[in-house]
Amino acid sequence: MNVAREAMKILEENRRESSGNMYTLPSADHYPYQWLWDSCFHAIILARYDAKLARGEIRSLLSKQFDNGMLPHIIYWTPGILHLFRWGVEGTSSLTQPPMVAYAVREIHRRDPDIPFLEDVFPSLIAYYRYLLTVRDPMGYHLAGIINPDESGEDNSPRFDEPLGISHDVTLQEHLGKRHALVDAHRELQFDITRHMNDYFWVKDVLFNAVLVENLRALADIALLINRDDDSAWAGREAEAVAAAMRERMFEDGAYWSTMGKSFMKLKVDTWARFVPLFAGLYSATEARAAVEGYLKDPDAFAAPWGIRTVSKKEVSYRPAAEENDFSWRGPVWMAPHWFIYRGLVRYGFTEEARGIREKSVALLEHSGFRECFNPETGEAYGARSFTWGALVLDMQEDGDAS
Ligand code: GLC
Numbered sequence: 001m002n003v004a005r006e007a008m009k010i011l012e013e014n015r016r017e018s019s020g021n022m023y024t025l026p027s028a029d030h031y032p033y034q035w036l037w038d039s040c041f042h043a044i045i046l047a048r049y050d051a052k053l054a055r056g057e058i059r060s061l062l063s064k065q066f067d068n069g070m071l072p073h074i075i076y077w078t079p080g081i082l083h084l085f086r087w088g089v090e091g092t093s094s095l096t097q098p099p100m101v102a103y104a105v106r107e108i109h110r111r112d113p114d115i116p117f118l119e120d121v122f123p124s125l126i127a128y129y130r131y132l133l134t135v136r137d138p139m140g141y142h143l144a145g146i147i148n149p150d151e152s153g154e155d156n157s158p159r160f161d162e163p164l165g166i167s168h169d170v171t172l173q174e175h176l177g178k179r180h181a182l183v184d185a186h187r188e189l190q191f192d193i194t195r196h197m198n199d200y201f202w203v204k205d206v207l208f209n210a211v212l213v214e215n216l217r218a219l220a221d222i223a224l225l226i227n228r229d230d231d232s233a234w235a236g237r238e239a240e241a242v243a244a245a246m247r248e249r250m251f252e253d254g255a256y257w258s259t260m261g262k263s264f265m266k267l268k269v270d271t272w273a274r275f276v277p278l279f280a281g282l283y284s285a286t287e288a289r290a291a292v293e294g295y296l297k298d299p300d301a302f303a304a305p306w307g308i309r310t311v312s313k314k315e316v317s318y319r320p321a322a323e324e325n326d327f328s329w330r331g332p333v334w335m336a337p338h339w340f341i342y343r344g345l346v347r348y349g350f351t352e353e354a355r356g357i358r359e360k361s362v363a364l365l366e367h368s369g370f371r372e373c374f375n376p377e378t379g380e381a382y383g384a385r386s387f388t389w390g391a392l393v394l395d396m397q398e399d400g401d402a403s
Contacts, residue, residue, distance in 0.1 A: 003365050007391035008049070010370055011042065014388055015053075018077035021063060022056035027372070030384035034075040036061060037153050038388065040100035041336060044107050045391050051112030058105060062124040064092050069131030073097040073150065086180050087150070094186060098153050098211040099132060099144075101125060102218040109225070119226050126231060129219055132212060133238055138194045139262075142238075142245035143204040144212055147196050148182045152205045153336070154329040155179065157310070158317035159269040163203050163260045168317040172326055205258045206250060206273040210280040213243045243282055254290050256282065270295075270312040272302065272337045278344025288348045296341070296353070304376030306367075307333035307360045308341060320375050322382035332373035332382060335361060335389035342396045358396040365390045 014025040023034040024042045031038075039057050046054035064075045072092035087093040102125050109118055136144040146152055149160040156175045161168055164178050182201055189195050196202075216239035223232035249264050250256040255274045257266040274295055277283050283291060295301045301312045304320075311318045311331045322328035338361050345354035368374055370390040372383030 001366050001369075003362050003390075003393060006365075006370060007045075007394055010386050010388055011045065011391055014386065016077065021060035021077065022053065023060045023075075023077065024057060024388060026389070027384035027387045029386070030372070032078070034060065034077060036071055036073045036097040037100050037336075040104040041339070041392055042388060043104040045394050047104075047108040047111045048394060051108055051114070054104075054108045055114070055117055058101065058108070058121060061101065062121060065124050065127065068135060069127035070096055070135075071099075071101065071128050087183055089187070089191075094183060094191060095148050095151050096132075097151060098208050099128065099215050100211055101128065102215040102222060103211075106218040106221055109222070115226060118222050122222060122226060122228070122231075125219055125222070126235075129212075129216060129235065129238070133242075135193050138197070141204070141249070142241040143209055143249065144242075145193075145197055145202050146205050146208055147186065147193060147201050148179055149203075150179055152203075152208055154207070154271075154310070155327075157269075157271055157329040158315065159205075159258055159267045159271050159273065160203065161269070161317065162265075162267055163201055172323045172328070202262075203258055203260050203267070204249070204264070206246070206256045207258075207276045209242055209246055209250075210256070210276045210282060213239050213246070213282065214280040216242065243280070246277075246282060254287060254294075269317060270301070270315055272308060272310045272341070274302075275308075275337075275341045275344055278348055279340045281347055283348075285348065288350075292345070292348075292350055292353060304333070306364050306374055306376050306379040307338060308357070309376045310334060310337055320377045321380070322373060322375075325382050327372045327383035329373075331376060333364065333376050334373045335392050339389075339392040339396060346398065354396070358393060361390075361393045361396060365393065 074093040220235035368381035371381035
């Protein structure tokens with residue numbers, strides 16, 4: 001299989017248009033709608049080939065922004081698989097997802113400069129990040145809270161077992177039931193986020209907040225490009241405030257840990273979130289080296305024959321296979337984590353290691369196809385087919401690097 005050609009083919013086949021909005025389905029069979037962070041990934045990849053399509057993907061995402069600034073994690077452009085509507089309110093989900101949109105917009109502009117596009121989307125972008133820094137941080141800790149594991153993008157990751165009050169042996173169906181119950185509770189509270197956080201689920205997640213830091217920096221860059229110096233200064237300050245709060249509240253024993261509730265209890269389940277701070281430059285050079293040498297490259301922790309495990313093999317919750325051939329964030333390899341880790345490694349100058357991630361990603365796609373996730377030990381594929389995330393290998397290559 002020619003991986004690059006297959007990636008472009010899937011992106012094209014999964015593209016849809018609805019009421020003038022252009023977007024890409026993560027997978028036509030499993031996910032027949034538009035997803036927030038998936039669309040940011042699509043835009044980052046498309047920016048390399050067709051910036052117009054990338055801009056379209058972003059515009060359709062922003063078109064369903066809530067009045068309070070929130071961007072929903074799913075937009076149900078067309079009716080389809082019914083159970084997915086359980087997340088919804090009037091045509092969209094009531095949740096959000098890791099805030100990658102400013103990064104995607106900056107990337108599109110970097111590859112195909114377009115100031116009017118930046119001016120056009122900026123008000124929506126800043127409204128979204130202001131929402132995350134206010135409504136999602138009612139106590140002013142400078143950490144954005146998530147109210148459902150799905151908002152982390154890692155729906156059933158074991159780092160949410162404790163806040164959900166479930167055991168590590170939970171089945172996928174029981175887990176889904178818990179997450180749906182949270183959405184129902186949210187609806188009953190008439191979407192009062194503060195009450196929901198106090199009464200049901202309030203996690204300050206490492207991935208979500210590291211993504212927030214890096215995206216606030218992207219927002220600061222975008223603001224500067226369109227001469228909004230005050231907004232740029234604000235976003236830059238907020239980025240560093242979130243980074244400082246993460247250091248203060250999450251850092252222990254060489255890693256950042258997600259925390260729950262008012263007490264900031266650390267959720268010490270060792271997942272690939274250990275490597276996400278690399279993406280946002282939150283580790284010192286020494287800490288980064290320790291994370292890479294001591295964990296990323298350790299075959300008994302994260303380094304598996306077919307890629308990077310999403311949960312350390314040392315965790316009791318580690319499950320390399322996905323139940324009922326569905327998806328799982330309890331161990332299997334996913335391509336978006338590979339992409340974040342690749343970007344983090346490049347940032348810190350681990351060029352060889354970054355290349356290794358790309359090579360493993362390509363080998364896995366060649367072996368198992370463009371599927372949702374993969375068994376780290378055997379390469380067996382699970383979940384959705386013609387899943388777009390494999391196309392992220394196209395962005396695991398630096399400009400001018402022909403290897
Ligand atoms: C799964 C993933 C989530 C993704 C969605 C659509 O729910 O866990 O991260 O956004 O599928 O691809």
